[in-house]
Amino acid sequence: MNPKSLPNDTPYGCFDLLATLVAVVRPDGVCEFANTAVETLFNLPRRAVQGSNLLEWFVDTGRLIEALEGVSRNAFSSSRFDAVIRRGPRTHDDLLPVHVIVSQTEDPERLVIELIENAQQTRQDREERNLDQVHATKELTRNLAHEIKNPLGGIRGAAQLLALELQPTALWSELEEYTEVIIHEADRLQSLVDRLLAPYRRAQVVGDVNIHEICERVRSLVLVQFPRGLTIQRDYDISLPDFRGDREQLIQAVLNIVQNAAHALRDRIAQGDALIVLRTRVARQVTIGKQRWRLALELHIEDNGPGVPEEIKDRIFFPLVSGTDGGSGLGLTLAQTIAQQHQGMIDCDSQPGRTDFRITLPLP
Template sequence: MTAIRSNPVTTPATLSVPPSAPTNAERYKAFDLLATLVAVVRSDGEALYANAALEDALGISRRVIVGAHFPDSFTQPENLRTILKGVGGNDFSALRYDAGLLRMSRDPLPVHVIVSLTEGTEIIVELLPLEQQARQDREERLAEQALANKELIRNLAHEIKNPLGGIRGAAQLLEMELASPDLNEYTQVIIHEADRLQSLVDRLLAPHRKAHVVGDVNIHEVCERVRSLILAEFPRGLEVVQDYDTSIPEFRGDREQLIQALINIAHNASQALSERIAQGDARLIFRTRVARQTTFGKQRYRLALELHVIDNGPGVPDSIKDRIFYPLVSGREGGSGLGLTLAQTFIQQHQGLIECDSQPGLTDFKVLIPLP
C-alpha cells in the first residue's frame, strides 16, 4: 500500500504577506496641505503626482494631470523639458525661473517655478504665483522695516528725551528771573513745545514700555468697543457697518493693544472721510472672516483672523502708499504719522500683520492674526 502524504495546511496566521508599497498619492499626500502648487514628475516630463492646489489652479482633475506630459501645461513647454533633463542627468540639483501656467478657460497664470531633485529619481516642481511671491517679499520688507523702525524710534526717543527736561527746566528758571512779565509769553512757548515733544516721545516709546498682557480676546468685543468710540466722535454723516463672522473663536492676546491698534486704523479712516461725512454718505465697515491655510510672516497657519477696516474715502495718496507704516509719515495736515506705525507694532506683537489696499473710493486695511 502506498502511503499518501498530505501537504500541511497553512493557516492564515502563519502566512507571511509582504507589505505593499505605498502609492504616489499616499507618499505625497502631505503636499495637499500646501497652498503652493506642487507636481512630482520624472525626468521625461511624465507627471506622477499633483497636489490639490495645482488641481484648482489648472482647473482639471489630478487624474488627468497624472500620466500626462507636465511641460505641456506651460506656455513655453520646451523650457521645462530642458530643465527636467538637466536635473535628471545631475547637471544641477535645483533651478528657478519664471513661466506662464496654462489654465482651463482662463488666461495663463504667471508663476515662479522651482525645480529640484529628490533623493531618488523623482523631481519636484513647485509653482509660486508671482502675486504670492510679491506678497511674501512685501511682508518680508515690512517685517525688516518694522524692526529697523523699532530700533530707530527707541534710540531717537531716548536721545530727544534727555535734553527735553533740561530745556523745560531752564525755561522755568528763566521765567522766574525775567523783569518784565510780557516776556513770559516766550518762555511759555518753550515750555509748551517741550511738553509737546515729551508727549510725542512718550507715544513713540509706549509700545516698548508697557508689558504684553495676555488673556482671552473676543475680536467682536474689540470691534464693538472701537465702533462705539468712533460713533461718539462722529455722530452724524458716518455709517459704521458690522459684517461679522460670529464663528471666529477667542484667542490669546492683549485686548487693550488690539483695541488701540484698531482705534488707530479706524480713526485714520474716519478722518480721511471728512468730506463724505459732511455730505452724509461716509461709510466705514468692520468685517471679520476666518482665513484657512494662509501664509504670512514666512509661516503657514491653519487658521487666521482676517479683520478688514474698509472705508469709501479718497484713498491713500500715491506718494506715501509704500511708506504709510513708517513713523512720522502722514497724509493728513497736522497728523503725527504715528497711528499706523503703532498699530503695526501692536499687531506684530501678536505674530500678525497689517496690509493696505487702497484706491479712490475704497481703502481696505486688512489685519491678519493667527488663531488657535
C-alpha cells in the same frame, strides 16, 4: 474612500495644505469643495463659497465654460489658460489675474480647478518688506526717542529756572511769555516721545480676547465722533475663536486704523455716503514673519475713501508719515507695533474708492 461623498474633511481635505487655490466643481461650475486658499482669497467663509458658481467670479467666463465642457466629456484631460477673477462682489471691481488649470477626476461629474495667482509672489515680497520696515522702524523710533528725551528735560528745566529768576520789570511779562512758550513746546514734544515709546514701555496685560468685542467697542467710539454721514458695516465670521492678547492694546490698534479711515472719508461724510466695513475671516496655513501658523484671524478694515496718496504708499507705517493735514503720523506706526507684539502684522491694499487694511493675528 468613495469620492462621490464630500464631507468637509474627506476626501479632498489634503487640498487645504496647498497654497494654490483649488476648487472641486461640477461641469456647470457649481463649487462642491473649496480649499482654505480659495476661502481666504474671496474673503468668504467656506460654506459661502461651496454651493456658489465659480463662473460668477470670472470676468470673462467663455474660456472656463469651454474648458469645463471639454474636460467633463473627456475631449482632453486638462486645460490651461489665463483669466481674470474678481476677489469680491462685483461692485468692488477688485480684479486679480490668475493662471487657471482645469483637470479631470475619477468622477466625470467632478472637476478640479486650480487658480495660480500671478500676483502671489508680489504680495509675498510686499509682506516681507513690511516686516523689515517694522523692525527698522522699531529700532529707529526707540533710539530717536531716547536721544530726544534727555536734552528735552534739560531745556524744560532751564526754562523753569529762568522763569523763577525773572524780576518784575517792564520786560517781565514779555520774557515770561517766552519761557511759557519754551515749556509748552517742550511738554508737547515730551508727549510725542511718550507716544512713540508707549508700546515698548507698557507691559502687556494678556487675557482672552474676542475680536468682535474689540470691533464693537471701536465701532461705537468712532460713531460717537462721526454721528452723521458715516456707516460702519459689520461682516463677521462668528466661528472665530477667542485668542490670547492684550485687549486694550488691540483696541488702540484697531481704533487708530478706523479713525484714520474716518478722517480720510471727510468729504464723503459731508455727502452722507461714507462707508467703513469691519470684516473678520479665518485664514489657514498662514506665514507671518517666516513663521507658519495653522490658523490665523484676519480683520479687514475697508473704506470707500480716496485711497492712500501714491507718494506715501510705501511709507505709511513709518513714524511721522501722515496723509492727512494735522495728523501726527503715529497711528499706523503704533498699530503695526502692537500687531507685531501679538506675532501678527498689518498690510494695506489701496486704490481710489477702496482701501483695505488687513490685520492678521495667529490663533492657537
